[in-house]
Amino acid sequence: MSVHQTKKTKKWYVKWWVPDEKKYYSKWFGAGPKNGPEHRNAMAFDLEIKAKKALNKELPRKPPVVEEIYLEGLAKAYANHQRASGKSSRWLKEWLGMLDRHILPLVGHSPVNALTYQDMMRVVDYYTDRGCSPHTINRYLSYLKAMFRFGIRHGITTGNPLEHWRKRKEPPKQCLLNLEDLRRIQAHSPPHLAWGIEVAFNLVVRVGASELMALTWDRVDWSKRGVWVFMSKTNREKFVPCTDQFLAKLKSRKETANSRFIVEYKNQPFLRFRGSWKNAVRKAGIQYHTTPYDIRHLAITELLARGVDPGAVADIAGHSSAFFTITRYHHVREGAKRSAIEALPALVN
Structure with missing residues (x-):
């Protein structure tokens, strides 16, 4: 059991061993600098785990460490499911293309279970700063939210970073054509x-x-x-x-x-x-x-x-x-x- 930080995303997490199950568990605390709030929360949780182990108390067992899956892998599983459900190949091509061009470059380097709501908001900020309309951003995030739900429903992932996200209000489209x-x-x-x-x-x-x-x-x-x-x-x-x-x-x-x-x-x-x-x-x-x-x-x-x-x-x-x-x-x-x-x-x- 110890506190770790990922190299690329700078996210803090605690990993501990449960002897009777012979498996590791982990808990994520978000990205931040050393001695920042995320790091301090991880340190406090690590001390809690160590104290429970010293007193022979039952250790936390959720969420379990699952095989790390990234957005690209989850997207392929989701696409296969949609293909089997009758979605057109054209829709699947557009969906995977959108993900590859607009989402993966921003958050594709982190495991899905490590993604947070703040990560998703960085995607929103990135495309808002580049002049994307609320309609386009809503479409990107709606697709992602559906994919995260699919991952949880089928036991592929354990969390949905967009669980509490709601669509932004879109201003009425002005049509000048007569x-x-x-x-x-x-x-x-x-x-x-x-x-x-x-x-x-x-x-x-x-x-x-x-x-x-x-x-x-x-x-x-x-x-x-x-x-x-x-x-x-x-x-x-x-x-x-x-x-x-x-x-x-x-x-x-x-x-x-x-x-x-x-x-x-x-x-x-x-x-x-x-x-x-x-x-x-x-x-x-x-x-x-x-x-x-x-x-x-x-x-x-x-x-x-x-x-x-x-x-x-x-x-x-x-x-x-x-x-x-x-x-x-x-x-x-x-x-x-x-x-x-x-x-x-x-x-x-």
Whole structure:
């Protein structure tokens, strides 16, 4: 039994031997300088262990020393589990790539069981200082928290340094894209991108592999004159009715389609939407920042601005409730409130 400090992370821990079990146990106290609070806490605990041993009292047995596993090893185990559970190879590739690029360089050198909440906050501070949005940071830490929970549930690790972490509040995303500018971008797009923009706008779907790029012709319900969309984000389906004009375009496209995907490029699903979008935005002379997600945002905005019932808009958008739609797009309804209040009759002529 003695006090130790790791070389790289400068974390203090106490390690002791339990004779009847013939195994070592350890307890970690965090990183800090010699004679700092972490070191003093470790020294005090070590004296406590020695005193108990001298008096033949039962020694602490938790947490046990387990085989040290680092984030990279835990990530591989988590990825294998997700693969067996049916997660797409694309999601797994993105997850492992994100971990390799953004997380491992910062905390990958410490065993998972030695990581602390302060270590995770250093990750937050690092990317906050580099201008990352709260949304991006929340996404990184949400993935990590799920992975730590997996490790505990399957007996791979013993602690979750993000157990008490909660998502940071994200400011509402400001969408500057308007209908006129979207038409300009579409006019400067190659045919496959222009068609993708039209599908995304008319079906109010998320532009990405999970919704727009996953749409197939068998999801078109010609008798009901609409399209079924599976929303992987919420694990639900929505049905979006189509206008007569858009339905006619769908039928025309179906006759010349070379694959089962509604939006295709060279007989394959069109997966490089973001890069093509940037080129079209530049050619259209749009000066402000805009992303493909703004297409969906604009479609919802236009529906509300035209006085469509928020409940119907929520169903079309796939929102969980009309309340979410109203609160998320409350700024759009200012005009509707003005029209409503002007409809009140005067009390005095």
